[in-house]
Amino acid sequence: SQQGEEDPQALSIQEGENATMNCSYKTSINNLQWYRQNSGRGLVHLILIRSNEREKHSGRLRVTLDTSKKSSSLLITASRAADTASYFCATDVYGQNFVFGPGTRLSVLP
Amino acid sequence: DAGVIQSPRHEVTEMGQEVTLRCKPISGHNSLFWYRQTMMRGLELLIYFNNNVPIDDSGMPEDRFSAKMPNASFSTLKIQPSEPRDSAVYFCASSLAGGTSYEQYFGPGTRLTVT
Numbered sequence: 110s111q112q113g114e115e116d117p118q119a120l121s122i123q124e125g126e127n128a129t130m131n132c133s134y135k136t137s138i139n140n141l142q143w144y145r146q147n148s149g150r151g152l153v154h155l156i157l158i159r160s161n162e163r164e165k166h167s168g169r170l171r172v173t174l175d176t177s178k179k180s181s182s183l184l185i186t187a188s189r190a191a192d193t194a195s196y197f198c199a200t201d202v203y204g205q206n207f208v209f210g211p212g213t214r215l216s217v218l219p
Numbered sequence: 220d221a222g223v224i225q226s227p228r229h230e231v232t233e234m235g236q237e238v239t240l241r242c243k244p245i246s247g248h249n250s251l252f253w254y255r256q257t258m259m260r261g262l263e264l265l266i267y268f269n270n271n272v273p274i275d276d277s278g279m280p281e282d283r284f285s286a287k288m289p290n291a292s293f294s295t296l297k298i299q300p301s302e303p304r305d306s307a308v309y310f311c312a313s314s315l316a317g318g319t320s321y322e323q324y325f326g327p328g329t330r331l332t333v334t
Contacts, residue, residue, distance in 0.1 A: 152310070
């Protein structure tokens, strides 16, 4: 099974609403990253959060990390149609390579 | 900055043929990664280089796959012979340094179809 798994697999919301995606992982991590992938494109880095951090913000994005629960969440506030994409969390296994989860497909409807 | 450059963007080949995918990382980046993305298996790390040296190739599926990085500005991923199950999107990514404290910059990918 995956080191990191996003939940839900798919999410459909109306423009202006908030979108929350979760990532659960199994082993201890040093860092966790969130990426976005638009259809047919490469992944784009959104936020990196370290194991000693609990929350980070970047524009309309807010990421939280709960190492006791081995979970992270990505919140996109005031969503826009342009936020439609797949979102991936990437966790490092024992500080080695990043392992990407299967992703959450977000659809923001106008 | 041009970002990570991959070529070709699309490749269609017949089973048994050799396929070579190319990547130019961002200048100044010391780490390079090759990934494969499919619907069934998601995004898988195939191999990564640090300072042109292969560090971890445990994700390379089998001996048909090989990767090289002859210098800091160029890497290739070769599949020989190719098989239909190799059909996927192959991404190259680079980062400033090794480890997991740095973001990875992904190229646009090469969509490979093996018939």
